[in-house]
Amino acid sequence: MNLPVLVKHKIEANVNSDRFQENFCSIAQFGIQQNGGVTRLAFSKEDMDARNFLIEAMRSARLQVTIDPIGNIRGRRAGTEPNLAPVMIGSHLDTVPDGGHYDGVVGVLAALEVISTFNDLEIETQRSIEIVNFCAEESSRFGMATIGSKAITGKIKQSDLTALIDNDGESLHSVLTKMGQSLDDLSSSTLDDSSLHAYLELHIEQGPVLENKGVNIGIVTDIAAPTRFKVKITGRSDHSGNTPMDMRRDALAGAAEIVLTVEQLTTNGGENTVGTVGELTVHPSAMNVIPGQVELSVDIRDTNLSDKNKVVQQLKKRLETIAKTRQLEMVITPICDDTPVKLSGQIVSKLSHHATKLGLSYLTMPSGAGHDAMHFATIVPTGLI
Ligand SMILES: [Zn+2]
Numbered sequence: 001m002n003l004p005v006l007v008k009h010k011i012e013a014n015v016n017s018d019r020f021q022e023n024f025c026s027i028a029q030f031g032i033q034q035n036g037g038v039t040r041l042a043f044s045k046e047d048m049d050a051r052n053f054l055i056e057a058m059r060s061a062r063l064q065v066t067i068d069p070i071g072n073i074r075g076r077r078a079g080t081e082p083n084l085a086p087v088m089i090g091s092h093l094d095t096v097p098d099g100g101h102y103d104g105v106v107g108v109l110a111a112l113e114v115i116s117t118f119n120d121l122e123i124e125t126q127r128s129i130e131i132v133n134f135c136a137e138e139s140s141r142f143g144m145a146t147i148g149s150k151a152i153t154g155k156i157k158q159s160d161l162t163a164l165i166d167n168d169g170e171s172l173h174s175v176l177t178k179m180g181q182s183l184d185d186l187s188s189s190t191l192d193d194s195s196l197h198a199y200l201e202l203h204i205e206q207g208p209v210l211e212n213k214g215v216n217i218g219i220v221t222d223i224a225a226p227t228r229f230k231v232k233i234t235g236r237s238d239h240s241g242n243t244p245m246d247m248r249r250d251a252l253a254g255a256a257e258i259v260l261t262v263e264q265l266t267t268n269g270g271e272n273t274v275g276t277v278g279e280l281t282v283h284p285s286a287m288n289v290i291p292g293q294v295e296l297s298v299d300i301r302d303t304n305l306s307d308k309n310k311v312v313q314q315l316k317k318r319l320e321t322i323a324k325t326r327q328l329e330m331v332i333t334p335i336c337d338d339t340p341v342k343l344s345g346q347i348v349s350k351l352s353h354h355a356t357k358l359g360l361s362y363l364t365m366p367s368g369a370g371h372d373a374m375h376f377a378t379i380v381p382t383g384l385i
Pocket residue numbers: 092103104137203
C-alpha cells in the first residue's frame with residue numbers, strides 16, 4: 001500500500017512502501033519467537049539490536065542522533081529555521097513477551113519513512129523534525145510503563161527510577177550505567193512547551209473497532225486513564241465435602257461476584273467506561289478445599305474522569321456489601337488513579353481534513369490504551385493516529 005504524505009499545500013509525495021516493509025522485516029528479526037510473536041523487552045539484547053539498527057538507519061537518513069540520559073534515541077533533521085521549536089514524531093521499539101510486529105514499531109518506522117521521503121524529494125521543512133524511539137514503553141521488564149516519555153516530559157524524578165528492578169534483580173540504573181548513560185543528568189533532557197512545538201504518534205489500535213467498521217484510520221481525541229487496585233479477599237478454607245453451604249466463607253465465590261459486578265457497573269457506566277478483572281490468584285487452589293483466600297486485580301478505564309470516578313465509587317460500595325453478606329474480609333490496595341488526557345482539537349481537525357483529502361476513511365475515537373503521546377498532551381499540541 002502506498003501511503004501518501006501531504007506536504008505544504010500542493011506537493012504530494014508517496015512514501016517508499018518497499019523500504020518501509022523492509023525495515024519492518026529487519027526489526028521483526030530481533031526477538032522473533034517460534035510462534036511468530038516478538039519478545040523484545042526494554043534494553044534486552046534483542047532491544048539493543050533493534051536500537052542499533054535504528055541508530056544506523058537514522059544516520060543513513062542523515063539525522064543527528066543523540067541518546068538522552070534515560071536512553072531515548074532521538075534523531076534530528078534541521079529545519080530552515082533551526083531556532084524554532086521542533087516537531088517530534090515517534091513511538092517505541094520494545095515489546096511485551098510474545099508481542100506483535102507492529103505495536104510501537106509502526107510509529108518509529110513511519111517517522112523514519114517520513115524523513116527518508118523528505119530526503120528523497122529534497123523537501124525542506126521550516127521547523128526541525130525530531131524522530132524518537134522512547135525506551136521502556138512497555139512495563140514488562142521494570143514494572144513501569146512509558147518510562148522514556150515520562151522522563152522526557154518531566155513526569156518522573158530520578159528517585160522514582162532508582163528503585164526499579166527487573167525479575168532477575170537487575171536495576172534500571174545498572175542497565176543504563178552499562179550503556180554509558182547517567183540518571184544524574186535526567187532533568188537536562190526534559191522538554192517543555194518552549195523546547196517543542198508539537199508531538200505526533202502513529203500507533204496500532206490494539207482493538208477491534210476500525211477493522212469491524214471497515215475504516216482506514218482512527219484519529220484519537222482522548223486517551224483513557226486507568227484506576228487500578230488489588231483486592232485481597234479472606235474467607236475460610238474448609239473441606240468441600242463436610243462443610244454445609246450455609247456455613248461457608250468462600251473467598252472465590254465472593255471474587256466471582258466482584259468480577260460480575262465490575263462487568264455490570266462498567267457496562268452501565270459512561271459511553272467509554274471499561275473494566276476488567278484480569279488476574280485472580282486462588283489459595284489453596286485444590287479441588288476439595290473451599291478457597292480461603294483470593295487476590296484479584298481491578299482495572300477501570302475511561303476518557304471521562306467523572307464517569308470513571310462514579311463507577312469506582314459504586315464498585316467500592318458494592319465490595320463492602322459483598323464482604324458483609326459473605327462474611328469475608330477485603331483489603332484494597334491502590335495501584336494507580338490516573339487522569340484521562342485530551343489531545344489537540346486543532347490537530348484532530350487537521351488530520352481529519354487531510355484524511356478526507358487523501359480519500360482515507362477515518363473515525364475520531366478515544367484510545368483505551370495508554371501511549372507515550374499521553375505525556376505530551378499536557379505540554380504541547382499532541383496528535384495520535
Ligand atoms: Zn505500543
